[in-house]
Amino acid sequence: MPTTPRTVSDVIRARYDALTRAEKRLAESLLENYPVSGLGSITAVAESAGVSTPTVARMVQKLGYKGYPEFQANLRSELEETLSNPIAKHDRWTASAPNAHVLNRFADAIMANMRQTLSDLDPQSFDEVAALLSDRKRSVHFVGGRITGALAEYFFTHMQVIRPNTMLMSSGARTWPQYVLNMNAGDLLVVFDIRRYETEMIKLAEMTKSRGGTIILFTDQWNSPVAKFAHHIFRIQIEAPSAWDSSVVTLFVVEALIEAVQSTTWDETRERMKTLEGLFQQTRLFRKPNE
Structure with missing residues (x-):
């Protein structure tokens, strides 16, 4: 393809x-x-x-x-x-949809997205981002939009276990100034912003950069306006035969970063995981096999 x-x-x-x-x-x-x-x-x-x-x-x-x-x-x-909205995207894909089963069409699109993204992704930049996320001296803030907020939360949930000083910012812009207030020079802001870019994200990026923060952007092949303030950009192919854009390859890059950070800081991460497991046992969050 x-x-x-x-x-x-x-x-x-x-x-x-x-x-x-x-x-x-x-x-x-x-x-x-x-x-x-x-x-x-x-x-x-x-x-x-x-x-x-x-x-x-x-x-x-x-x-x-x-x-x-x-x-x-x-x-x-x-x-x-x-600027395509979901209805327009659906109509465009439907008009040119092949007769193959939707599973095959999706698989072909996602694999093409993966190949193109990996061919464009700079391993050195990836390693630099992993090193930044591994630096315990920096706090890390995660934020996403209406749809990508789920990706930001997923990333945050894992990083919260791996290292301290991680924060998930709400999707409401009214609360953002308080987060920016507590950012120090060198702290990280991880932003997820794909097409139909959310207008408030660029103001958050501008405020963060003015405070000396470092911005890591996950966006699409067309580039969010946040890119002009970002220090590191992951431009990911998101097209799919659907009314919605695909998050599969974005999630792939996120999970690869999680593993890279976890491996780099494994001794500390392992101790945090042991402590967390003890806390889970106290709260009886997970069912044991014999219960």
Whole structure:
């Protein structure tokens, strides 16, 4: 199965080193407020970047597009994808759905998502995030949106066992200033934000960065606006033949990070687990085999 097409931002980043100085300035301008920054006229885009219109025309062709109209068409298509609501997604998938059983269609989509995500994921960045999460001197805050809040809670529940100073932030933005108030420089904020990006997340990221916090973002292939404040970004393929986006690959990356942190700090984690098991026995939370 072919991999998911790359976004325009992927193409820009992949070919950035081959661009001229003026083209690099244009590329940086386009990525600054992506994808909206590329939706104006060629003259407006050139003026915004401080380059000439021929520079814009040359760069889009160097990126592999036939011309500026095709370049913009790709940007508009991406913008439509990020704004897709569940009904629109369902209708789009249904119109092109193959006759294969839904299990096969889902399996094919998820495996394609996994392959593309892993091909784009930088192992060094993954290791750096695992090291940050293992650092007991840093507190870790987790937050997600209406759907991704479940992923944030799942991550938090495991990390709470592995290490101290972990907090799950509520989905209500009214409580966020109190959490930010107690963040110190270097503390971590783990954000889950996928398309139909939640407007309040970017304000939380901005406040956290202003306090010296380090932001780890889990997002989709189109990139949440939170990315402009994030220090580490996991861009994960989420498309599925459904009205809903898939969380399978996101959960895979989360569980891999949990294992990486757990292995790095196993001696301390094991002692915490022993203590926790004793507490479970006191509360009789779990049923014993002979009961």
